[in-house]
Amino acid sequence: MLQLTDPAALREFVKSQKRLGKSVGFVPTMGYLHKGHASLFKKAAETSDVVVASVFVNPTQFGEKKDDYDNYPKDSQGDARLAESCGVNVLFLPKVETIYPNGQQVTVKVNEKTGVLCGKSRPGHFDGVATVLTKLFTIVAPDIVYFGMKDAQQVAIVRSLIDSFHFPIKLIACPIMREADGLAKSSRNVRLLPDERREAPELYKGLQAGCSAIRNGERNFDRIIASVRRYYELHLQSGVVDYVDVLNYPELKRVKDKMTGRIIIAIAVRYANARLIDNVTIDCGNKISEVEAQ
Amino acid sequence: MLQLTDPAALREFVKSQKRLGKSVGFVPTMGYLHKGHASLFKKAAETSDVVVASVFVNPTQFGEKKDDYDNYPKDSQGDARLAESCGVNVLFLPKVETIYPNGQQVTVKVNEKTGVLCGKSRPGHFDGVATVLTKLFTIVAPDIVYFGMKDAQQVAIVRSLIDSFHFPIKLIACPIMREADGLAKSSRNVRLLPDERREAPELYKGLQAGCSAIRNGERNFDRIIASVRRYYELHLQSGVVDYVDVLNYPELKRVKDKMTGRIIIAIAVRYANARLIDNVTIDCGNKISEVEAQ
Numbered sequence: 001m002l003q004l005t006d007p008a009a010l011r012e013f014v015k016s017q018k019r020l021g022k023s024v025g026f027v028p029t030m031g032y033l034h035k036g037h038a039s040l041f042k043k044a045a046e047t048s049d050v051v052v053a054s055v056f057v058n059p060t061q062f063g064e065k066k067d068d069y070d071n072y073p074k075d076s077q078g079d080a081r082l083a084e085s086c087g088v089n090v091l092f093l094p095k096v097e098t099i100y101p102n103g104q105q106v107t108v109k110v111n112e113k114t115g116v117l118c119g120k121s122r123p124g125h126f127d128g129v130a131t132v133l134t135k136l137f138t139i140v141a142p143d144i145v146y147f148g149m150k151d152a153q154q155v156a157i158v159r160s161l162i163d164s165f166h167f168p169i170k171l172i173a174c175p176i177m178r179e180a181d182g183l184a185k186s187s188r189n190v191r192l193l194p195d196e197r198r199e200a201p202e203l204y205k206g207l208q209a210g211c212s213a214i215r216n217g218e219r220n221f222d223r224i225i226a227s228v229r230r231y232y233e234l235h236l237q238s239g240v241v242d243y244v245d246v247l248n249y250p251e252l253k254r255v256k257d258k259m260t261g262r263i264i265i266a267i268a269v270r271y272a273n274a275r276l277i278d279n280v281t282i283d284c285g286n287k288i289s290e291v292e293a294q
Numbered sequence: 295m296l297q298l299t300d301p302a303a304l305r306e307f308v309k310s311q312k313r314l315g316k317s318v319g320f321v322p323t324m325g326y327l328h329k330g331h332a333s334l335f336k337k338a339a340e341t342s343d344v345v346v347a348s349v350f351v352n353p354t355q356f357g358e359k360k361d362d363y364d365n366y367p368k369d370s371q372g373d374a375r376l377a378e379s380c381g382v383n384v385l386f387l388p389k390v391e392t393i394y395p396n397g398q399q400v401t402v403k404v405n406e407k408t409g410v411l412c413g414k415s416r417p418g419h420f421d422g423v424a425t426v427l428t429k430l431f432t433i434v435a436p437d438i439v440y441f442g443m444k445d446a447q448q449v450a451i452v453r454s455l456i457d458s459f460h461f462p463i464k465l466i467a468c469p470i471m472r473e474a475d476g477l478a479k480s481s482r483n484v485r486l487l488p489d490e491r492r493e494a495p496e497l498y499k500g501l502q503a504g505c506s507a508i509r510n511g512e513r514n515f516d517r518i519i520a521s522v523r524r525y526y527e528l529h530l531q532s533g534v535v536d537y538v539d540v541l542n543y544p545e546l547k548r549v550k551d552k553m554t555g556r557i558i559i560a561i562a563v564r565y566a567n568a569r570l571i572d573n574v575t576i577d578c579g580n581k582i583s584e585v586e587a588q
Contacts, residue, residue: 007460105406106424106451106458112399130400134428138460157400164400166301166432 001084003091007139010092014052014141022049026142028133031055032073033082034187036177040146043174045087048144053083054092054136056099060107061128092140099135107131110157113252117153117245117266118277129154130161137167144170150177150184152264152279156250176278178204184278191274196238200276203239203269206231207280210246210265214284219259221246228265242268242275249281261285295378297385301433304386308346308435316343320436322427325349326367327376328481330471334440337468339381342438347377348386348430350393354401355422386434393429401425404451407546411447411539411560412571423448424455431461438464444471444478446558446573450544470572472498478572485568490532494570497533497563500525501574504540504559508578513553515540522559536562536569543575555579 004010014024025048027040033055044051055076062069076093083091108130113119119126137145145162147155155173162169177185182204183197192200209231210224218224228244248255249264266279298304308318319342321334327349338345349370356363370387377385402424407413413420431439439456441449449467456463471479476498477491486494503525504518512518518540526535542549543558560573 011462101457102454103406105404105454107403107405109401109403110399111401112397135458135460138432138462160396160399163395164429166429168305168432 001080001088001091003080003093005093005095005098007094007098010052010090010139011141013090014050017050018141023143024048024141025051025144025146026136026140027051027053027088027146028136029053029055030057030072031079032075032187033079035185036148036150036187038082038086039177040148040174041083041086041088043172044144044146047172048142050090051088052090052092052140052142053088054094054140055079056092056094056132056136058099058128058132059096060100060104060131061125063122063124063128094139099132104131108134108161110160113153113157113160113250116247116252117243118151118268119153120243126154126157130157133158133161134165137162137169142169144172146172146174148177149173149175149279149281150186150277152249152266152281153252156252159250184276186274186276188274188276192271193238193273196271196274199236199238200271202232202235203267203276203278205235206244207265207267207278211280211282214259214263214282219284221254221257221259224259224265228267232267232269236269239269239271239276242270259284295374295382295385297374297387299387299389299392301388301392304346304384304433305435307384308344311344312435317437318342318435319345319438319440320430320434321345321347321382321440322430323347323349324351324366325373326369326481327373329479330442330444330481332376332380333471334442334468335377335380335382337466338438338440341466342436344384345382346384346386346434346436347382348388348434349373350386350388350426350430352393352422352426353390354394354398354425355419357416357418357422388433393426398425402428402455404454407447407451407454407544410541410546411537412445412562413447414537420448420451424451427452427455428459431456431463436463438466440466440468442471443467443469443573443575444480444571446543446560446575447546450546453544478570480568480570482568482570486565487532487567490565490568493530493532494565496526496529497561497570497572499529500538501559501561501572505574505576508553508557508576513578515548515551515553518553518559522561526561526563530563533563533565533570536564553578 025044057072110126110130114126181201183200206228210228213224213227224246244267246265249262262283264281268277319338351366404420404424408420475495477494500522504522507518507521522538538561540559543556556577558575562571
């Protein structure tokens with residue numbers, strides 16, 4: 001596995017691969033890689049000829065939380081080992097001053113899809129994400145990019161970014177990885193206290209309760225939200241619900257009063273030392289069909 | 295000359311040319327082409343193997359001036375004739391809904407260089423310019439882009455855009471075209487009344503007065519501005535000065551109190567039916583040398 005810090009060297013590598021007719025997949029990360037990233041790398045290795053991954057802790061997506069940025073965990077040796085073992089061909093490790101050569105003179109602004117779900121409590125976060133992805137997409141020039149549906153709002157916004165700026169890039173949204181008991185995999189799960197860990201599978205069960213309501217014919221957004229909330233009221237003792245929302249996906253709003261098309265049920269729950277998020281997407285169009293990308 | 299409206303077709307054409315090892319030059323325009331554009335096309339034909347020009351009246355750079363956008367002059371036959379005669383190989387004529395497929399969900403924000411010169415009176419204008427250029431640069435994927443120094447602020451901002459987003463594009467800034475008497479060529483010059491047209495060459499002479507002051511050793515920004523203003527007070531009867539400014543270029547601010555490096559003297563003057571702009575850039579570094587890009 002190649003490790004590169006210089007955009008020009010990376011660009012040259014990608015060009016040489018494309019000249020050979022090879023497709024280039026790209027997985028952008030902030031490092032401290034875990035099984036969620038591994039599943040993206042593996043998907044990329046299966047569906048692209050060459051896999052580029054980046055490790056870059058992007059300072060502009062932390063908002064006012066300077067501490068969070070400064071204390072973001074790092075494990076460069078572990079990252080390299082995991083990436084290589086999952087079929088990554090090139091690890092791109094640029095410096096902040098390389099990616100932001102003139103500070104924030106020119107940035108990207110996301111004008112829709114940001115005021116809901118996690119975006120509501122993180123003003124400017126997705127502007128930072130879209131800004132760094134624009135830079136990385138231009139440097140790497142991949143054919144396919146891979147993002148996890150765990151952060152479904154990010155996936156929806158990256159779709160907007162790709163469409164808006166006409167990047168010739170296909171986006172593959174990878175399903176949420178779950179433990180055997182249904183809990184969505186997350187590096188934050190280790191911060192759960194034993195009682196909290198026992199309770200945490202209820203989060204996914206609450207989402208499934210919402211899906212059941214839809215499958216049983218419910219088409220009112222508020223009543224589906226209420227059914228999920230009711231499930232949590234009955235089944236959560238430690239967890240405090242941050243939000244439960246039901247929206248069209250990837251629009252991230254209620255497209256019509258009466259639910260139609262693809263929708264997302266998304267939740268965030270706070271525990272003592274960890275805030276967990278999870279979601280399901282479901283097609284409730286003409287025919288009520290499969291849960292997509294799960 | 296090819297005329298294309300579909301980004302996919304244009305992308306395919308550019309790819310095929312690059313595969314042949316040809317360099318691709320790009321001149322973005324809003325149409326109603328005149329001699330200024332012709333000089334950009336000719337420069338592109340001289341320095342790139344293949345020349346793409348776009349005609350696209352960008353709705354997002356007009357700010358609140360909806361009328362200006364609706365009444366922007368159009369001459370598609372004249373444009374095609376002029377472009378072809380100047381060596382343009384492909385004219386790209388996309389529709390608004392093609393360039394903005396999802397409205398303004400994601401846009402570009404220019405955070406520096408916008409609050410001076412013409413940007414001061416046009417809030418949001420350069421955000422619109424940077425947004426549409428990001429889209430066009432991604433679609434066309436040129437090796438070189440050509441802009442006229444007439445709009446020196448735009449050139450400075452496009453440089454920031456290219457650097458910030460890491461576009462693998464070289465920018466060539468083309469010199470201002472002038473009439474024999476020094477008046478900068480502009481489609482607006484025909485709107486000058488006879489007396490105004492006789493007076494208008496004084497604008498450039500005022501800029502030259504500022505250059506003379508620098509050549510004579512003056513290094514104080516405010517005193518150079520004052521010397522240009524004084525020239526206009528003495529020589530302009532009809533024209534009303536909108537601004538005179540002296541700034542480092544391309545930073546568009548005073549980098550140090552005492553002038554050093556490359557600087558721009560820029561002015562705008564209002565006449566009855568036209569507002570004219572002009573500028574000169576001059577290197578006043580260690581050695582006072584040539585006027586660049588003029």
